Amino acid sequence: MIEILSHRGLWRESDQKNSMEAFHLAFAEGFGVETDVRDCCGRLVISHDPPDGYEAGLEDFLSAYVKSGSSSMLAINVKSDGIQQLLAAALTKWNIGRYFVFDMSYPELTRYRASGMNYFTRISDEEPEVVGLAHAKGVWVDGFSKDWENFAALEKLIGAGAFLALVSPELHKRDKTSFWASVRSWI
Secondary structure, three states: OOOOEEEOOOOOOHHHOOOHHHHHHHHHOOOEEEEEEEEEOOEEEEOOOOOOOOOOEHHHHHHHHHHHOOOOOEEEEEOOOOOHHHHHHHHHHOOOOOEEEEOOOHHHHHHHHHHOOOEEEEEEOOOOOOOOHHHOOEEEEEOOOOOOOOHHHHHHHHHOOOEEEEOOHHHHOOOOHHHHHHHHHHO
């Protein structure tokens, strides 16, 4: 099964990323959403960069997801240490089951694992060894300076029962054409 996740919602202009409008559009089109969560003044907010106090709250995001009737995947990029309990409480409150958290530091990853939350570990051209795979629900596959095209390694991960999230190269301002052609050939 392949599921497409929109990066910070469905948007056309950069300033629309991580906005409630972008999330509503993504949910309406049936896309899953990757978004960034961090803390600000005691609450969780949607923000890739340090917050300025005007960000949408995580509660608003989860409410929009539930009200949309979406059953698509939520990929929550953890941008702050120490928010695991708040994040778990919010996901439980809204009865969100189709999610995974990722990109947290390794010490934080162990906390998410201990709590039983759905987390993905990572592999990339900068991090070629997967850590924490034994209990991970999947692997975030990224390429920062080159495309990740070691499909033999990916097949081993799939064989071990991992779901994969392949990051499209345009996220890092690179052309996506050859990467997705390689993925199509592999599949």
